[in-house]
Amino acid sequence: MRLPAAALLALSVCSVRAQSTCSIYFAGDMMQHKAQISAARMPDGTYSYADCFTHMLPEISGADAAVCNFETTLAGRPFTGYPQFCSPVEFATAVRDAGFDVFLTANNHCMDRGSRGLVRTIEVLDSLGVSHLGTYRDAAERDSLTPFMLECNGIRIALLNYTYDTNGIQVSPPRIVNYIDTTVIASDIRKARARQADCVIACMHWGTEYRTEPDRQQIELERWLYENGVDHVIGGHPHVVQPTAVRRHPYYAADCLTVWSLGNYISNMSAPRTDHGLAVTLHLKKTGNVTVMTGYDLHPNRVDRTRFTVLPD
Numbered sequence: 001m002r003l004p005a006a007a008l009l010a011l012s013v014c015s016v017r018a019q020s021t022c023s024i025y026f027a028g029d030m031m032q033h034k035a036q037i038s039a040a041r042m043p044d045g046t047y048s049y050a051d052c053f054t055h056m057l058p059e060i061s062g063a064d065a066a067v068c069n070f071e072t073t074l075a076g077r078p079f080t081g082y083p084q085f086c087s088p089v090e091f092a093t094a095v096r097d098a099g100f101d102v103f104l105t106a107n108n109h110c111m112d113r114g115s116r117g118l119v120r121t122i123e124v125l126d127s128l129g130v131s132h133l134g135t136y137r138d139a140a141e142r143d144s145l146t147p148f149m150l151e152c153n154g155i156r157i158a159l160l161n162y163t164y165d166t167n168g169i170q171v172s173p174p175r176i177v178n179y180i181d182t183t184v185i186a187s188d189i190r191k192a193r194a195r196q197a198d199c200v201i202a203c204m205h206w207g208t209e210y211r212t213e214p215d216r217q218q219i220e221l222e223r224w225l226y227e228n229g230v231d232h233v234i235g236g237h238p239h240v241v242q243p244t245a246v247r248r249h250p251y252y253a254a255d256c257l258t259v260w261s262l263g264n265y266i267s268n269m270s271a272p273r274t275d276h277g278l279a280v281t282l283h284l285k286k287t288g289n290v291t292v293m294t295g296y297d298l299h300p301n302r303v304d305r306t307r308f309t310v311l312p313d
Contacts, residue, residue, distance in 0.1 A: 025063035028262030034081035049094035075117030106134025138174035158192035
């Protein structure tokens with residue numbers, strides 16, 4: 001039967017509404033060593049990071065949303081680099097202004113200035129209007145913010161973030177850091193599905209520093225994450241790039257993206273390969289109630305350590 005033009009138009013509109021796409025840009029470790037802080041200091045005592053991300057703006061703005069691992073604290077003066085990081089607020093402002101929408105804060109340096117530093121980092125990010133996940137003032141805050149739901153063109157994406165450790169610095173109650181605990185992670189995944197997440201992405205701070213291949217713990221945990229309902233896995237911490245892999249999900253016919261380690265995005269590390277990183281843009285499409293990965297783009301980057309500027313590689 002030949003449908004009238006009005007009916008065909010209605011079907012076309014319904015088809016458009018039933019399908020949507022989203023792209024998410026994931027960047028590696030955002031770090032601030034002492035030389036970077038010193039280089040950013042202006043004569044009046046303020047700090048400027050205006051040029052750090054200039055060359056990366058087309059990449060970042062080319063995605064619908066951008067996520068980074070914010071591996072420093074904002075605990076206030078004195079500002080310090082390794083081994084206990086504390087950066088000026090201007091650094092976080094520059095990361096935000098470069099186009100990053102979500103900061104991951106569960107990493108091994110999030111407790112570098114203790115509970116006070118953890119709380120002040122959250123307070124500053126809140127004051128900047130930056131979304132963040134991984135560390136919390138208390139259980140009530142964690143419960144209200146977990147899972148973190150990223151709404152992107154009609155696609156509901158749950159982001160989860162966990163770290164293997166905090167360099168031996170204990171978290172004092174009521175403060176909370178998301179450690180890698182499979183009981184907790186499984187509960188968070190179930191909660192994400194209960195909140196009708198179309199896609200669940202686990203952002204893991206894991207692995208062995210400077211190792212260019214995933215270690216045994218990463219491999220075992222990646223398998224566990226997929227078996228327990230995660231759709232994609234994005235990793236960081238080794239400070240060097242590790243491989244990217246596409247898996248077939250164990251429970252449904254869809255591809256899953258694993259990025260074992262994005263490496264550094266910006267830092268002053270001098271060990272081999274630590275001046276290079278990899279950003280990844282993940283492309284998703286939702287048709288009806290089904291959301292799948294349609295592809296991904298790799299964006300190699302490097303740091304010009306003479307000016308502390310990130311450049312495409």
